Amino acid sequence: MLFLKIGRCEKWPSLSRRGNLTLTAKTYYLHFLAQSLCVRAAMTVDERSFRRTLGCFATGVTVVTTLIPNTTVPLGVTVSSFSSLSLSPPLILFSLGKDLSTIDSYCDFGYFAVNVLAETQRDISIRFSSRVDDRWRGIKYKTWESGVPILDECLANLECRLSAVHDGGDHLIFVGEVVRLRHEEGGAPLIYFRGAYMEYGPPPPVAAG
Numbered sequence: 001m002l003f004l005k006i007g008r009c010e011k012w013p014s015l016s017r018r019g020n021l022t023l024t025a026k027t028y029y030l031h032f033l034a035q036s037l038c039v040r041a042a043m044t045v046d047e048r049s050f051r052r053t054l055g056c057f058a059t060g061v062t063v064v065t066t067l068i069p070n071t072t073v074p075l076g077v078t079v080s081s082f083s084s085l086s087l088s089p090p091l092i093l094f095s096l097g098k099d100l101s102t103i104d105s106y107c108d109f110g111y112f113a114v115n116v117l118a119e120t121q122r123d124i125s126i127r128f129s130s131r132v133d134d135r136w137r138g139i140k141y142k143t144w145e146s147g148v149p150i151l152d153e154c155l156a157n158l159e160c161r162l163s164a165v166h167d168g169g170d171h172l173i174f175v176g177e178v179v180r181l182r183h184e185e186g187g188a189p190l191i192y193f194r195g196a197y198m199e200y201g202p203p204p205p206v207a208a209g
């Protein structure tokens with residue numbers, strides 16, 4: 001399908017050279033219009049293959065926590081879109097679907113924590129990505145300066161001040177400035193790959209430098 005569409009596009013210049021076609025401004029216009037339409041059609045990405053292609057990129061798994069503004073009610077959501085962004089200043093980012101039930105609190109509270117899950121915390125990842133009555137039942141956490149939940153037994157925790165929210169299609173991109181952090185020297189990460197959790201194969205690496 002894709003090949004045929006591209007093939008048809010490439011025939012346009014030879015058609016115009018071959019026959020008695022006069023290359024007036026109008027035919028040039030039609031030619032470029034058709035070519036741009038062909039390119040657009042050829043680049044259409046269907047959602048299923050987009051998801052499956054993105055799934056080839058293995059990620060770690062985090063739970064991003066915050067509070068409902070003006071309360072101490074904790075919120076948390078499983079997130080694999082976490083990424084480092086800048087060393088100086090220390091910035092990180094992640095994205096959340098605009099249809100997330102708690103999206104307003106993530107935009108409004110002003111602080112959040114990224115809790116990087118260990119491979120032993122698969123149940124926590126499942127809990128914070130599912131519709132359950134109480135995501136927080138039995139979950140152990142502490143708080144630092146901002147009051148957002150810092151989950152126990154994670155590989156790393158980063159408390160962040162929300163510094164920007166950008167539009168990203170059907171998601172919002174959250175940029176945070178790290179204000180406090182901690183990490184384990186050992187331990188293996190929880191990995192998400194092709195829509196499934198994976199075991200980390202070799203022994204955990206020793207931190208370099």
Ligand SMILES: Cc1cc2nc3c(=O)[nH]c(=O)nc-3n(C[C@H](O)[C@H](O)[C@H](O)COP(=O)(O)O)c2cc1C
Nearest residue numbers: 077078079080081095096097100101128129130192
């Ligand atoms: C491994 C994994 C990673 C996920 N990563 C993200 C993510 O980066 N952004 C996002 O919006 N949802 C992500 N989700 C889906 C959310 O966790 C899920 O939609 C959310 O918990 C639903 O919350 P709600 O019922 O309160 O709307 C991920 C789910 C899983 C299992």
